[in-house]
Amino acid sequence: MTQTRLTRRGFLAATGATIGAIHIPVTGFPKDLGAGPRPYGERSPFEHSVVRFLPKTSTPASSYSKTPLQDLFGIITPSALHYEVHHSGIPEIDSQHHEVMIHGLVERPLIFTMEDFHRLPSVSRIHFLECAGNGGGEQIARPAMNPQRSHGLLSCSEWTGVPLRTLLEQVGLKPGASWMVAEGADAGRMARSIPLEKALDDVLVAYGQNGEALRPEQGYPVRLIVPGWEGNVNIKWLRRVQVVDQPYMSAYETAHYTDLMPDGTARQFTFVMEAKSVITRPAGGQQLSGPGFYEITGLAWSGRGRITKTEVSADGGKTWKEAQLNEPILPKAVTRFRLPWWWDGKETSLQSRCTDETGYMQPTREELVAVRGLNATDHYNGIKVWYVHANGEVSHE
Amino acid sequence: MNKSALYITSALTAVAIAALGQSQQYKLGRPAAPEEVRELDISVAPDGSGLPKGRGTVVQGQRIYETLCANCHGDRGQGMLQYPALAGGQGTLKSRSPLRTVGSYWP
Numbered sequence: 001m002t003q004t005r006l007t008r009r010g011f012l013a014a015t016g017a018t019i020g021a022i023h024i025p026v027t028g029f030p031k032d033l034g035a036g037p038r039p040y041g042e043r044s045p046f047e048h049s050v051v052r053f054l055p056k057t058s059t060p061a062s063s064y065s066k067t068p069l070q071d072l073f074g075i076i077t078p079s080a081l082h083y084e085v086h087h088s089g090i091p092e093i094d095s096q097h098h099e100v101m102i103h104g105l106v107e108r109p110l111i112f113t114m115e116d117f118h119r120l121p122s123v124s125r126i127h128f129l130e131c132a133g134n135g136g137g138e139q140i141a142r143p144a145m146n147p148q149r150s151h152g153l154l155s156c157s158e159w160t161g162v163p164l165r166t167l168l169e170q171v172g173l174k175p176g177a178s179w180m181v182a183e184g185a186d187a188g189r190m191a192r193s194i195p196l197e198k199a200l201d202d203v204l205v206a207y208g209q210n211g212e213a214l215r216p217e218q219g220y221p222v223r224l225i226v227p228g229w230e231g232n233v234n235i236k237w238l239r240r241v242q243v244v245d246q247p248y249m250s251a252y253e254t255a256h257y258t259d260l261m262p263d264g265t266a267r268q269f270t271f272v273m274e275a276k277s278v279i280t281r282p283a284g285g286q287q288l289s290g291p292g293f294y295e296i297t298g299l300a301w302s303g304r305g306r307i308t309k310t311e312v313s314a315d316g317g318k319t320w321k322e323a324q325l326n327e328p329i330l331p332k333a334v335t336r337f338r339l340p341w342w343w344d345g346k347e348t349s350l351q352s353r354c355t356d357e358t359g360y361m362q363p364t365r366e367e368l369v370a371v372r373g374l375n376a377t378d379h380y381n382g383i384k385v386w387y388v389h390a391n392g393e394v395s396h397e
Numbered sequence: 398m399n400k401s402a403l404y405i406t407s408a409l410t411a412v413a414i415a416a417l418g419q420s421q422q423y424k425l426g427r428p429a430a431p432e433e434v435r436e437l438d439i440s441v442a443p444d445g446s447g448l449p450k451g452r453g454t455v456v457q458g459q460r461i462y463e464t465l466c467a468n469c470h471g472d473r474g475q476g477m478l479q480y481p482a483l484a485g486g487q488g489t490l491k492s493r494s495p496l497r498t499v500g501s502y503w504p
Contacts, residue, residue, distance in 0.1 A: 042458055058479035102426075103434050108428035170418030181440050189439060200417075242440055249443045254503040257484065264490035266502065375495050 041063070041328025052081055052149050061187075064131070069299065070280045075126070075326075075334045077155035079210050084217045085131050085153065087252075091237055095213075097220035100205070104180070104243035107172030113338035114221050117207055120162045126333045127205065128156040128301045130273045132257050133229035136377030138365060138384065143396045145284035147298075150384060150396070156334035157387035159225045160208030165200045168243070172334075177240035177243045181250070182224050185239035192233045193247035194226065198271075202227050205238065207383030229271040230257035232257050232377070262373035275362050276303035276381040277310055277337070277354040284374070288392035291345035296323070297315045299336045310337040310354040317351060331357075343388070350394075351385045474498075 050072075052065035064085040077083075084090075084161055092106040095114045103109035103289070111227055118360050131153035137144055144150035180199050184190040194203070205213060214220040219236030226233045246251065247269065259267040277300035281290055296314070300307045306329050311320040323337040335353070353362045365382035441447040453461075463472070471478040476482030486496030495502070 062479075098476070101429050101433065103429055103438065109429035109434055111429045112426040116425040120423060142461055158411055165417075166420075166423075169417050170423065170426060174419060183440075191440070244440075246442070248440055255497065255499075260490060260495055260497065260502070262491065263494075265426065374493070375490075 069147040105177040131377040161206030164203040185237040259376035273303035284396040301352035
């Protein structure tokens with residue numbers, strides 16, 4: 001660092017450090033002036049181990065990455081750590097030239113630029129996104145080793161955009177309109193059918209994520225946010241909305257994201273991600289340093305609304321204690337829960353179960369498998385158990 | 398989705414659409430010309446409407462399949478490596494190794 005100009009902030013910090021040296025150990029603290037500001041921030045180099053997990057996939061274009069839930073605090077996922085699922089890779093789109101067409105059973109088909117979206121009345125809301133397949137391995141008795149591997153296809157962000165309802169008001173709906181097809185600008189033109197009832201309720205055409213423009217891997221410059229519904233319908237790189245009179249049976253609502261049931265039939269249009277929770281600390285892959293106090297913390301969420309209760313069992317499911325839900329408790333968003341815990345040094349297990357505002361309680365894996373069998377692994381929301389061993393090791397089995 | 402669920406959905410949608418009547422018009426966005434809609438609209442409905450105009454024979458289809466598809470999905474649609482099977486699988490859906498193809502599964 002060759003910068004010698006002493007800034008006001010740098011001067012205050014420097015004098016502060018000198019005065020502070022009376023009270024704090026000097027060893028290890030820098031004595032030279034630190035670096036100056038930079039145009040776009042970076043995290044501490046000591047945090048570089050906190051990264052998305054990228055499983056090996058056949059091609060980079062059809063791939064995914066998982067959020068390190070065990071390393072995060074609060075409810076917001078940093079945009080750089082938001083989970084990804086791509087079926088045709090990440091397209092590079094120039095927002096200056098991107099347009100979204102809304103047509104079909106409408107009075108006035110219109111084409112919107114990004115400038116149009118920025119001029120229209122906007123809203124910002126916090127919602128989770130979760131891949132339909134999140135935790136699917138748990139269902140088929142392949143429990144994953146840590147929260148990132150087991151539940152990391154889940155993230156939560158503040159999204160800013162225009163309510164889709166506003167845009168549908170601009171084009172005007174024709175009689176018979178009941179569904180819409182949303183289509184992305186990725187190479188595969190990912191398309192999903194969404195009932196208009198949902199579109200007119202709370203769907204956003206979003207361009208902002210956690211205060212800045214969407215990341216390319218999150219759909220830059222504009223995407224759908226369909227609160228509480230499986231990630232796949234939240235079409236990224238939105239290029240077209242067609243108002244129609246029926247679901248269009250695209251590949252991603254027939255071949256994929258449908259649930260094959262034990263009797264050979266399929267559950268289809270299983271949009272809502274049901275109530276689910278996971279303890280993120282202490283959790284698999286972590287090491288307790290000895291008996292004593294630990295805070296048990298984790299995340300709970302429901303695609304049907306607010307979380308009303310999360311209970312934790314630290315004795316193999318025999319007794320359950322109600323955890324504290326950290327404010328804000330928002331509908332279709334992740335809620336952080338906390339429970340103080342004194343570990344006595346004995347072998348035990350930790351698990352959480354949540355209840356949402358509809359009264360629905362998260363089921364056990366066994367309850368879920370009894371109904372759905374083992375051939376469908378999407379939309380799994382069973383209870384996750386972590387095992388604490390006498391040596392302090394926490395694992396998934 | 399069963400018929401009564403569909404009926405309720407359409408009834409609710411009809412109410413919601415009626416409420417759009419008093420909406421604010423911001424006069425943003427430009428009209429999409431019919432040729433722009435034709436250019437961008439690639440949707441095909443379950444009844445086949447939206448398909449490009451044209452006709453063909455099974456023999457022509459076989460030639461197209463051999464040129465464009467067989468390299469990955471196999472000469473008889475059996476699939477290979479990460480490329481899924483496109484045919485077969487009838488009668489396997491209740492078993493522990495269901496083969497999901499257009500013919501056996503796609504709802």
